[in-house]
Amino acid sequence: MNVIEIKNLLKIYKSPFMRRESIGVNNLVLEVYKGEIFGLLGPNGAGKTTTLKIITGLLKPTSGKVTLFGGVSPKEARERIGFLPENPVFYQHLTGMELLKFYGSLYGKSHRREELLKRLQSVGLKESIDKRLSGYSKGMVQRIGIAQALIGDPDLLVLDEPLSGLDPIGRKEMKDLIQEVNKEGKTVLFSSHILSDVEAICNRVGIIIEGRMKKTGYLSEILKSDIHYTDIEIEGIKEIEWLKRYGGIKREERIVYLRTRDEKKRDEVIKEVIGRGGRIISCVPYRESLEEHFMKTVNE
Ligand SMILES: Nc1ncnc2c1ncn2[C@@H]1O[C@H](COP(=O)(O)OP(=O)(O)OP(=O)(O)O)[C@@H](O)[C@H]1O
Numbered sequence: 001m002n003v004i005e006i007k008n009l010l011k012i013y014k015s016p017f018m019r020r021e022s023i024g025v026n027n028l029v030l031e032v033y034k035g036e037i038f039g040l041l042g043p044n045g046a047g048k049t050t051t052l053k054i055i056t057g058l059l060k061p062t063s064g065k066v067t068l069f070g071g072v073s074p075k076e077a078r079e080r081i082g083f084l085p086e087n088p089v090f091y092q093h094l095t096g097m098e099l100l101k102f103y104g105s106l107y108g109k110s111h112r113r114e115e116l117l118k119r120l121q122s123v124g125l126k127e128s129i130d131k132r133l134s135g136y137s138k139g140m141v142q143r144i145g146i147a148q149a150l151i152g153d154p155d156l157l158v159l160d161e162p163l164s165g166l167d168p169i170g171r172k173e174m175k176d177l178i179q180e181v182n183k184e185g186k187t188v189l190f191s192s193h194i195l196s197d198v199e200a201i202c203n204r205v206g207i208i209i210e211g212r213m214k215k216t217g218y219l220s221e222i223l224k225s226d227i228h229y230t231d232i233e234i235e236g237i238k239e240i241e242w243l244k245r246y247g248g249i250k251r252e253e254r255i256v257y258l259r260t261r262d263e264k265k266r267d268e269v270i271k272e273v274i275g276r277g278g279r280i281i282s283c284v285p286y287r288e289s290l291e292e293h294f295m296k297t298v299n300e
C-alpha cells in the first residue's frame, strides 16, 4: 500500500477578481511508498509547496485524485500527518515548551513534561525550552517546527524545505533526525533546493518542473543511468597503442591513465590488460551528481 497516491492533480489559483489565473500544478503524478524518504525537487515556483499543501489538506485541488494511506477519510489522514510549512509562523509570546504543549493538545493529547522535553532535546532545543519564540533565530524556529510536526506521532511527515535557514551543523542534525524518525517507521516526504542534502538522505526523488513531475525514481537508478566516464590506472604494460581503442590515454612514467565512456569497453579493457600481464591499479567511475542531473532535466 502506498502512503500517498496522486493522479492527474491540477491546481489553478484564481485571483480574488477572477481576472488572472496561475497554475500551481498541472497533471501531476506522485507515489510515495510506505517507509521511504522521498525528496521533492524543483526550481522556484515549480509547484512543490502547492503539492505538499494539497496532501496535508490545507489546499483544495481544482481536480485530480489524492489517496492517502490507501484511502482513509480526510479527517483520519490529517491525524496521521505531521507538517512543517515552508515559512512557519508560530505564536511569538509562547515559549518552546508551551508551543509544543499547545500543538500536542491539538491532537487531543496531553503530553507529560518529560515527553515534551525529550522531543525538544531531539531537535536540539533543550537549552531554549523556556525562551519565548520572539527570541528564536530562524534556525531555532525551524527546529521547533519539526518538533511540532512530530508531536502527534504521525505516520507521515511532510516537510516543506526543512533544511532552509539552518547552518551546516543544523543541517546535519536535521538530516540525522529525519533519518532517525524514518527508522522508527515514519514515511517522510520533503522538498528541498539543497540537492546534496536530498542526495544524502532520500531513497527516491521526484523532480517537479512547471507543475509537472518530470522524473521520479530511486536515486541509485537515476544516477547510475548516467555514468559519465571511468578512469582506469594501468601498470605493467609496455606497448600502449592498442589501448586507444578503448578511450583516451595518457602516460606518466610507468603508469598509463585511460578514460573510457563505455561500460562494456571498460570491462573489456580490464580483461585485456590482465591478459597481457598488466595490472589494474584503480578503476573509478565518475557519476553525474544529482545537481548535474537536475540541471539537465530543468534545461530539457
Ligand atoms: N496563493 C497563490 N496565488 C496565486 N498563485 C500562486 C499561489 N501560490 C502559488 N502560486 C503559483 O503557483 C506556482 C507554484 O508555486 P509553489 O509555491 O507551489 O512553488 P514551489 O515549488 O514551492 O516554489 P519555491 O521553491 O519558491 O517555494 C507558482 O507559479 C506560483 O506563482
Ligand SMILES: [Mg+2]
Binding pocket: 048, 049, 050, 086, 160
Ligand atoms: Mg515552496
